[in-house]
Amino acid sequence: MESIARLLQLIPKYSELPEFLRALIPVVVSCVVVFALLALAVLFLVWMERKVSAHIQDRLGPMYVGGWHGWAQTLADALKLLLKEDIVPASVDRTLFKMAPFIVFLGAFAAYVVLPFGATSFVADLNIGILYIVAVGSLSVIGIIMAGWASNNKYSLYGGMRAAAQIISYEIPSAMAIMTVIIPVGSLSMVDIVNAQKGGIQNWFILRNPFTFLGFIVYFIASLAEVNRTPFDIPEAESELVAGYHTEYSGMRFAFFFLAEYANMFLVAGVATTLFLGGWTQVIPGSFIAPQLLPGPIVFFLKALLIIFVQMWLRWSLPRLRVDQLMYLSWKVLLPISFVLVLGVGCLAVYW
Amino acid sequence: MDKNLLAQLVFYCFAAVTVGSAAVVVFSKSIIRSAFALLFTFFGVAALYAYAGADFLAATQMVIYVGGILVLLLFGVMLTHKIYNLQLKSETFQFIPTLVVALAVFVALAVCMMRTHWFNGGPTPAVPTTASIGELLMKDYILPFEVASILLLIALIGAAMIVRRGSE
Numbered sequence: 001m002e003s004i005a006r007l008l009q010l011i012p013k014y015s016e017l018p019e020f021l022r023a024l025i026p027v028v029v030s031c032v033v034v035f036a037l038l039a040l041a042v043l044f045l046v047w048m049e050r051k052v053s054a055h056i057q058d059r060l061g062p063m064y065v066g067g068w069h070g071w072a073q074t075l076a077d078a079l080k081l082l083l084k085e086d087i088v089p090a091s092v093d094r095t096l097f098k099m100a101p102f103i104v105f106l107g108a109f110a111a112y113v114v115l116p117f118g119a120t121s122f123v124a125d126l127n128i129g130i131l132y133i134v135a136v137g138s139l140s141v142i143g144i145i146m147a148g149w150a151s152n153n154k155y156s157l158y159g160g161m162r163a164a165a166q167i168i169s170y171e172i173p174s175a176m177a178i179m180t181v182i183i184p185v186g187s188l189s190m191v192d193i194v195n196a197q198k199g200g201i202q203n204w205f206i207l208r209n210p211f212t213f214l215g216f217i218v219y220f221i222a223s224l225a226e227v228n229r230t231p232f233d234i235p236e237a238e239s240e241l242v243a244g245y246h247t248e249y250s251g252m253r254f255a256f257f258f259l260a261e262y263a264n265m266f267l268v269a270g271v272a273t274t275l276f277l278g279g280w281t282q283v284i285p286g287s288f289i290a291p292q293l294l295p296g297p298i299v300f301f302l303k304a305l306l307i308i309f310v311q312m313w314l315r316w317s318l319p320r321l322r323v324d325q326l327m328y329l330s331w332k333v334l335l336p337i338s339f340v341l342v343l344g345v346g347c348l349a350v351y352w
Numbered sequence: 353m354d355k356n357l358l359a360q361l362v363f364y365c366f367a368a369v370t371v372g373s374a375a376v377v378v379f380s381k382s383i384i385r386s387a388f389a390l391l392f393t394f395f396g397v398a399a400l401y402a403y404a405g406a407d408f409l410a411a412t413q414m415v416i417y418v419g420g421i422l423v424l425l426l427f428g429v430m431l432t433h434k435i436y437n438l439q440l441k442s443e444t445f446q447f448i449p450t451l452v453v454a455l456a457v458f459v460a461l462a463v464c465m466m467r468t469h470w471f472n473g474g475p476t477p478a479v480p481t482t483a484s485i486g487e488l489l490m491k492d493y494i495l496p497f498e499v500a501s502i503l504l505l506i507a508l509i510g511a512a513m514i515v516r517r518g519s520e
Contacts, residue, residue, distance in 0.1 A: 096388060127480040128407045135398075135411040138419025142391050145426050149384060161430055164423050171419065188482055 030123045034112050042262040046074040048305075049312050056316040081258075084251035092248065093150040100147035101249065101256035107140030108263040115270045116190050118280045118296030129190035130178055133271060134171070137226070140264065141167045144235070147257075148245040159244025162323065163235035167226055169330040174222035176338035180215035180345045181205050181275045194279035204278040211344040216276040218338050220307070223268035225330070227261065230315040234323060269307040270300070277303045363403055370396030387426050394418050408482045 047062070051069070054061025066072025088097060114129040116122040126132050141164055148160015182188060184205070185196045197203045205212040225232035236244030246257045273279055280296030321329065373392035380386045394417040401410035489497050 093385075096385075126407065128411050128482060131408070131411040131415070131482075135414035135419070138414060138423070141423055142388075142418060142426070145423065145430075146388060149426075149430060157430065161427065164427050168420065168423050 034123060035109065038109065038112065038263055038266075039259070041266055042259055043074045043078060045262045045266065045308065046077075046258075047071060048308070049315075050074075052309065052312040053316045056313070078255070081255040082252060086251040086253065089152070089248050092152050096146050096150035097248075098253070100143050100150055101253040101260070102143075103146060104140050104143030105256045105260040105263070107136055107138070107143060108260045108267055110136040110139070111267050112263075114190050115267070116194055116274060116279055117300050122191070125189055125191045127187070127189045130182065130188050130193070130271070130275070133267075134175060134178070138171075140260065143260075144245050147249070151245070151248040153248055155241045155243075156245050156247050159235045159241050159247070162241075163228060163245060165323075166228070166232065166235060166326060169327060170222040170225035170232075170334075173218055173330060173334035173338045174226060176335070176342055177215045177219035177222065178275060179342050180212050180338075183342070183345045183349050184208070184212075190274055190279075194274055194281060197278040198281050200281075201278070201283050203281075204276060206276040209345075209348060211341045211348065212276065214337065215341050215345075216272065218334055218341065219272055219275070220310075222330075222334060223272065224311060224314070225326070227264040227268055229265065229311055231318040231321050232326060233320060234326065265308060265311060266304060269304040269311070272307050273300060273303040277307075279303075363400075366396050366399040366403065370400065384426075384429055387422070387429055390422055390425070391418060394422065405479060406481060408485055 047070070050073070051061045062070030062073035064070055064073075065076050088094060111133045113123045114126050114132055116125070144163045144167075145160045148156045148158075148163070151157070181193060185193050187193065197205060201207060206216045207213065228235050234240075236246070241247070246254060249257060280300040282299060370393055373389045373396065376389035377386045377393060380389060394413065398410045398413040398418075401407075401413055
């Protein structure tokens, strides 16, 4: 946000505006910038998902729209979604039905405020950064339950309840995995966490010690479940529940669910990058080659894309888990492991 | 418009959200709407914490109340029978005693509010509170902290025991 405020100073007569406007405008501008970047990233991710899934299944995927490998396919699809009629079924709870997609999206979008894309490119560096991400993430759950209930449809209701059970179960191992990084850093701020990993790949938490390495794996599995990706996509299992909690949605509101899903995917990839893969810091230690090979934000995006690629790879290779298997994995496998990891990291912090 | 006025405006916005949604929680005829209105109440309280400079408390409020308690509450409501047509029947019983009790509570609260020396510094600059909370919990207040956690553990085990006995 500071860099945006500095850019705004270049506008003539900007400093003559009233003080509260000068406090407000950078906030609004940075939110709009983040939203625009997010929308672009989601368009790209949807295209990437279709290409990755197609190649895994020995197909080509979209090839025509836009010319080169169908790059404009999702642009066309997004335009179509925005122009479609917004249907609100007759017997839904109108207020809650209309509100739900925006609450789901808000939960995803608000977390981007603290995600550090580069050394200076972030909206705000809260000193409770990672806790804030966990906190606003819980808004999405409420939105999903709201959508499931308001639709007045049994498949939607099942989807919403499955989502609630799944997300609150996997929140605990994921929070414990986050603890394995917070204990050695000693700060909740995302910027501090990245700064603690400066200096190349050997300083990243994924390679720092065995506990944080396993912490990364636990976080990755739990985050897959938190964003309802296969193999944990029972809230919208299409073979059982039509489309789960967004069965009754169409047009613009459906687009918001879609946007939120991919925004959440990128968010958990970004959080994993920040916590375990060194965020925007360079891969190779500075002493070997030029210290700034690539700008920080590009390094960050490449690392996050790598994680997203693994998410997509898993989605198109693994079958869906049953509900009981899902609960077994969370409470009897991931949770004990993550407790041991936190204990181990704590012992290292005290005795090392 | 100076900064103080803007801060006050923000405060009153969040206070209105909190109180307004709390009113919906109490007066709504549909139990599920009450539950969803509770979301805005919790959110408003978290915003007020943040306004008072208690950032850690605000985030914890969101994690525990919105992410945990409210989700469980909604889960419970949805598992109840016939949620779609459930109408809450509210009638007025024993008007006079109710009025007396309500007035007594109101007077007690009002007297408390009048007598307290309120801390009203407006929006405090964001001083990191997390580290000092952690240090206090681990040094000065370690005994109450541990007692509370053991109490919660006992409650957890007890709840599991009760459920198990019921299913046999």
